[in-house]
Amino acid sequence: MFAAENGLKGDPRLEAISAAIRVVPDFPKKGVEARGFMFGPSIALAIGAKFVPLRKPGKLPGKVISESYELEYGHDRLEMHVGAVEPRERVIIIDDLVATGGTLSAAISLMESQGAEVVECACVIGLPEVKGQHKLKGKPLYVLVEPSGLDEF
Template sequence: MVEMFAAENGLKGDARLQAISNAIRVVPHFPKQGIMFQDITTLLLDHKAFKNTVDIFVDRYKDMDISVVAGVEARGFMFGPTIALAIGAKFVPLRKPKKLPGEVIAEAYELEYGSDCLEMHVGAVEAGERAIVIDDLVATGGTLSAAISLLERVGAEVVECACVIGLREVKGQRRLNGKPLYILVEPREIDSC
């Protein structure tokens, strides 16, 4: 059995984290054998847990002079726009290949079960802007690393990466080139006895 628990993120004991944890479903062997997929669609169905998730991120970033919230396709799109609106920043979608019209820059990366690429519109982010990267989950860190590279290539300062879920056993933060990683919850195995 897998249960979620609050990460060491300065909110230890915050009841909102337990509600967020409880709202995340684990789907065994998806998309392939051996993967324990952390499904946030059930979190999105729980309006209170969803609001708590966004509120925690907003509280963290509202006074950090962030001008760009970069959301990673697709689940970063579910949190990023609301966070951006609440803190007065713009939302920049980081998309899979051939999804953005116009001129883009691209960055390839490796996943825990394959490879992919992220693209960003040229001109969406300007040099000197302060950015955060939002996604639902960090595993190997490849996606976040690609997002950081895209933003830094245009001269943005990536202040932090933020994810709802962090897979502790994969140690994805090692690939973030020293950038801070803020996560709300981590899954762990528990004994079902």
């Protein structure tokens, strides 16, 4: 579900966010990673929840569990600290961008492998041709904006 579908179409705040999105050629392999960390901790703090980082291999200290997944440009893996979530704990997965749904799917699998219940997924940016929503195991997906100038992607 896109924010525009919730009656926010034409909202100048969303239009400003969409206009401010910078398209980086050759991303994600050449460029800044971990952009989701700009959003996740703030949202967790605002709703009184804990923040559980999911990272690429080798970025987290200590014992981790991992989940492999396919992306449009190859394969990757997400890692999470062992014991970061408890069985029956309710989880919201937040990411910066959704394209194929591979990363969100891996995050769902990691959480569910530990017995957590994934309630929904949310992303700041969604590519309008998202084909991967079927990978989300029926979890609701909320997207704030779609960038303009997608011909650059």
